[in-house]
Amino acid sequence: MLDDEHEGLAEVKRRVIEYLAVYRLRRDLWEEKKKADAAAEAAEVSKNVDEGVALDDNAADAAPANNNSAPSPTDAKAKSAVAPKSADVDGPPDNVFRDKAPILLLVGPPGVGKTSIARSIANALGRKFHRISLGGVRDEAEIRGHRRTYVGALPGLFVQGLRKVSVSNPIILLDELDKVGTSNYHGDPAAALLETLDPAQNWAFHDHYLGDVPIDLSQVTFVATANSLDTISPPLLDRCEVIECPGYVTDEKLAIARRFLLPKQTIENGLGNSGVITSDQVLTRVVNEYTREAGVRSLEREIAKLCRAKAVEYSTSRDGGAAYNPEIVAEDLERILGMAKYEQELREQDIRPGVVTGLAYRGSGNGGILLIESTLIPGGKGRLQLTGSLGDVIRESAELALAWVKSHGPALGLGTDPLRDVDIHLHFPAGAVKKDGPSAGTAILLTFVSLLTGRPVPPTIALTGEITLRGAVTAVGGIREKLLGAHRAGITRCILPAQNEKDTHDLPASARSMSLTFVRTVEQLLEEVWGRDTLEGLRRTDLARL
Known part of the structure; x- marks a missing residue:
């Protein structure tokens, strides 16, 4: 079912299948245990009844009948055997199956199918589905309900949801969990969710509107979605199991457009199942030149434009106009969608x-290449000039890289003062786009070394990584997205921090043709780019320091 309704997302599907398998096995074990308990209880009752009948017969032979006599101990024993078990005051009753599985938190960029995955889980379990949007919820009363003393009081979102689906065990999707409000004079909605999502407490959830009547939420299966983990409170995040939903690559978007989006928009625009025909080359151009996103919502809008244009042509042909041609070719894109939005x-x-x-x-969920340029300005005093709409962190990375180059100037063959009588200008193109973060440290350092030594870096090599003052290369984020962007741009080799090797195992097959090199130090980086000869001076310097 997941493969039929979703493209890609292999890791997410694997975890969902594990979740469904565990749920099914636990439910089957619970049902088997209940049947065994019921059979044992019936056998015990039958045995007690038989013993009671035998005792009563013996008593009747030994003494005259007395209609007002007190019940025998065997009668009390038999009745106690058929009495229902009392519920534990510290826990929920065991008369129904309660799924105490972890709460799945699907985290990823917009449009990658997080909500539809939750619907697929409900379909696979055969249970009803209800969605609660937490975006913009600022009042604790929206979670716990209003007290009836207020005008217009209403139950909370969870009680309203249970009333709507009319079952006690639905799948409830907590959409946009990262956008729930923080503590204010209306209370803290995030704190109110703690009891709701805790399996040890939610079997007796109290809604203010219902007073002291407890609501059993332990049979509900919760699934949450978020775009980022940064704004989720730590106690709330601790109750969830985070599953990353990465953005789609070009091949996956092409398959989604072919399998889902184009047939959907064809039918919605009144063209029937085969009203629009196009090739994979045309859809690939739409993906690359008219959209740039991690999900597929913009792609669906562009495909809808193509279908609406064809709907006009089809309607005109039905009114006696030119014959309708259902095929969309590459020449039609500029006429219908306009000039390409992205190069x-x-x-x-x-x-x-x-x-x-x-x-x-x-x-x-988007990544790409970043060009870094540098030049020497004569008549300077060794100053560093930075341009390109840069933030504080990337500026510090540039200063750090220059400090390392200066301190290793003699070993690199640059003398004791590499910037004597010159200034160095470092520029990042696309000045209107803000840039920040430490991941450009290795690229900046390599730019300085290349400029001062006159050794070019092959344009087929791209690199990322943070550097330290002692020359260590440390891990950075967004490796998958960066590598996919590099592959689209024609990069054939990427140099990455050794600590990020674990992040390269889930690359799609289309991006595995690139050569990946992992380094731990700046010395290893220079060796990988220019060979061992570059490091002879550095090795002699290191030995002298020892």
Whole structure:
């Protein structure tokens, strides 16, 4: 079912299948245990009844009948055997199956199918589905309900949801968990969710509107979604199992457009099942030149534009106009969708010292290459000038890289003062786009070394990684998105921190053709780019220090 309704997301599907398998096995074990308990209880009752009948017969032979006599001990024993078990005051009753599985928190950029995965879980379990949108919830009373003393009082969202689905064990989706309000004079909605999501407490959830009547939420299976973990409170996050939902790659978007989006929009625009025909090359151009997102919502809007244009042509043909042609070719894209919104990102073709290609994460599941340029300005005093709409962290990375180069100047063959009588200008193109973060440290350092030594860096190499003052290369984030962007741009080799090797195991097959190199120090980085000869001076310097 998951493969039929969702494209890609292999890790997410694996965890959902594990969840469904465990749920089924636990439910079957509970049902088997209840049947065994019922059979044992019936056998015990039958045995007690038989013993009681035998005792009563013996008593009747030994003494005259007395209609007002007190009940025999065997009668009391038989009645106690058929009495229902009392519920534990410290826990929920065991008369129904309660799923105490972890709460799945699907985290990923918009449009990757988090909500539809929750619907698929409900369909697989055969249970009703209810969605609660937590975006913009600022009042604790929306979770716990209003007291009836207020005008217009209403139950909380969970009680309203249970009343709507009319069952006690639905799948409830907590959508946009990261956008729930924080503590204010209306209370803290995030704190009110703690009791709701705790399996040890939610079997007796109290809604203010219902007073002291407890609501059993322990049979409800909760699934939550979020775009980011940064704004979720730690106690609330501790109750969830986080599952990352990465953005789709081009091949996955193409398959989604072919299997789901195009047939859907064809039918919604009145063209029937085969009213629009197009090739994979046309859909690929739509994906690359008219959308740039992690999900597929913008892609669906662009496909809807194509279908609406074809709907006009079809309607005109039915009124006696030109014959309708259902095929969309590449020449139709500019006429219907306009000029391409995005140019395909390509690597540099020229080889020049002082120019290096880095890797950048651009948010919402997108990544790409980042060109870094540098030049020397004569008549300077060794100052560093930075341009390109840079933040504080990336500026510190540039200063850190220059400090390392200066301290290792003699070992690199640059003398004791590499910037004597010159200034160095470092520029990041696309100045209107803000740039920040420490992941460009290795690329900046390599830019300085390339400029000052006159050794060019091949444009087919891209790199990312944070550096320290002692020359260590440390881990960064967004590796998957960066590598996918590098592959689209034509990069053939990427140099990454060794600590990020674990993040490269789930790359799609289309991106595994790139060569990946992992380094732990700046010395290893320089060796991988220019060979061992570059490091002879550095090794002699290190030995002298020892």
